[in-house]
Amino acid sequence: MGDETRRHDVTLEWPDADRERRTIRIGEDETVLEAAERADIALPFGCRTGACGTCTGRLLSSNGNGDADEGTPDVADAFAYRRPPRALKERHRDTGYVLLCIAAPRTDCRVAVGSSVHAELVENPWK
C-alpha cells in the first residue's frame, strides 16, 4: 500500500455474537475482507467475486451519518466496488447491504458483519 493511499477506519460489529467490536484501518485499494484477513479477523466469505453474498455486511453508519433516526446510510458514499455486486438485489443495495469481499471503503464507517447478516437477505417465503 502506497503512502498516498487514503485510509479509513471501519468498525466491524457482530449483531448476534458476544464479540467485541473491532476497528481496522483500511486503505481505499483494499477490500474489507482483505483487511480483515490481514488483521486476523475471520469474516464469512465464499466466492470472493461478488456473486454469492456470503460476505454480506450491513452499513450502520457512514461518516457519522446513519445512526439513530437518520435513515439508511448510502452504501455508494461509503464504499467503492471492484466488481458489480451481483449477489445483491436492488432492494438489498437500497437498504444498506454491502458485499465486503469486493468493497473498499471511501469513508469512516460502521458495518454489521457475521453470518447472521447474510441470513437477513431472504426469508422463508412460506412461513
Added chain:
Amino acid sequence: MSDASTPGDAEPEPEHDHEHHHDHEGPGYATPQAAIEEGEREKLAYVMSLYVGTDVDASDFVAVVDLDPESETYCEIVDRIELPNRGDELHHFGWNACSSSCHMEGLERRHLIVPGQRSSRIHVIDAADRRNPELETVIEPEEVFEYDLSAPHTVHCIPDGEILISMLGDADGDLPGGFLELNDDFEIEGRWEPPGEIEMNYDYWYQPRQNVMVSSEWAAPKTYYPGFDLEDVEEGNYGHQLHFWDWEDGTVEQTIDLGEEGLIPLEVRFLHTPESTHGFVGAALSSNIFHFWRDQTGEYRAEKVIDFEDREHPDWDMPVPALPTDILISMDDRYLFGSNWLHGDVWMYDISDPANPRRADSLSVGGTFGDVQEVQGRELSAGPQMIQLSLDGERLYWTTSLFSSWDEQFYPEEGERGSVMLKADVDPRKGTMELDEDFLVDWGECPDGPARAHEIRWPDGDCTSDVWQ
C-alpha cells in the same frame, strides 16, 4: 474393500473391487449385478462437511465416517481431511474413475475430486489409504475462471480416465454455465462442450452405450447462492428444462421444457443398466418426479409420474411444498429413493415399470412435519436431504444439509446444532424401510463447532456415482 489398508513404503494397494472378480482390468465392477454381489458392506463413508457461511473460523472438510457395526468407533467421524482454505462450500464430489472405466487397465478408483461450490476451487484427494486420505492437489479458482466457468457441481469420470464437472455459472457467477474437463493428471483440459450449448446447468448423468448424457438446471450461481427468493421464481430465474446431449460430440441434441410442474429439476439419474434409456429427475420446487425415456422415434420424452402434495402448517402462511431435493436408483434398478427436505420424509417407489412408479414405503423423520423429531435424544434440525444407498440396497443413509444459505433460511437451527447422518434398514424384497434408531452420526460434536453434512460416497462405488459402459 478393506478399510484397514496399511500405508508403507510401497504404493498402497487399493484393495477394492477386484478381490473376487477378475474378468476386467480396471476399476469398479463389470456390471451392476456384480456390484451387488461382489461389493462388500460399506464400512466407511466420505461425507462433505462444511463451515462456510458460519462464524466458525475453520475450513470445510471431508469426514471419514466409520460405518462398521463391529468397530469400536462405529458412527464416529474417524478422520477429517481439512482443506487449506475457508469459504469453499463443499457440496458434491466424485471419483476419478468408476465402473465405466472397468476396461482401463491400470486405472484405479483412488482419487476423490472435491469441488468448492462457492469458491470454484477444486481439490484432489488421494484415498489410496481408505481410512486416512490425503489432499494431493488443488486447482485454484483463478485457473477455473480462465475458462469463463464457476460453481462446480457434479463430478463424473469419463470412461477413458478423464473427469467431467458440471459448472453452473460463468466466471462472474452469471449464466451460462457449462462443463469443465480435467485430464488424468488432474489438470484442466478445457471446456468439454462448445460454449453456449446451454444456459443453466446443474446435475448430469450419462449412458455411454446409448451415447447420451442428460443434464438438469438449477439457476445462475448469483441467483441461488444468497438463498431462495420468490422474486427469482416470478422473474423466471430458476430452471425447468432437461437437456439431452450427444455424449461423443458434447452437443445438445434435444431440450425438454418441463414447464411449471418441473421447476428446479435437480438430481438426474439414468437406470444403471447400460442398455436403458429410462431415467428420473426430481423437480424440487414443483414437488414432482419426472420419468424420461427415449421413444421409438429416437426422441426423448418426459412425464410427471410422482406428485407430492403441499401440506398446511398451522404456523406457516402458505402451504409448504415437499421440496424433493435428492433421488437415487437402487443398483438393481428396482427402487427409486428420495428425500422431501421441507416435509421431512424419505421414500421409496418400486420402478419395475418406470412409467408407473408404485409407492412402496416412506419414513417421516425430521423436517417440518416429521413424526420422529429426535434420535437418541438428539433433536433433528432439518429434513432428510442427500441420500446414499448400500450396493445391496439394504441400507439407506442420509444427511440433512442442503446448501448453507438455504439451510439458514428454512432450518436456522441447523447452523447452531450441526447436521446428522441417519440410516434406515431397507427390505428390498418386501419394499419396506425402518429407521435404525441405533445409528446416529452427529456433526454437532465436531471440534471446531457444529458443521453441516452433505453428500455421501462409499470408497468402492455407490448408487449415485457408478456408470456402466
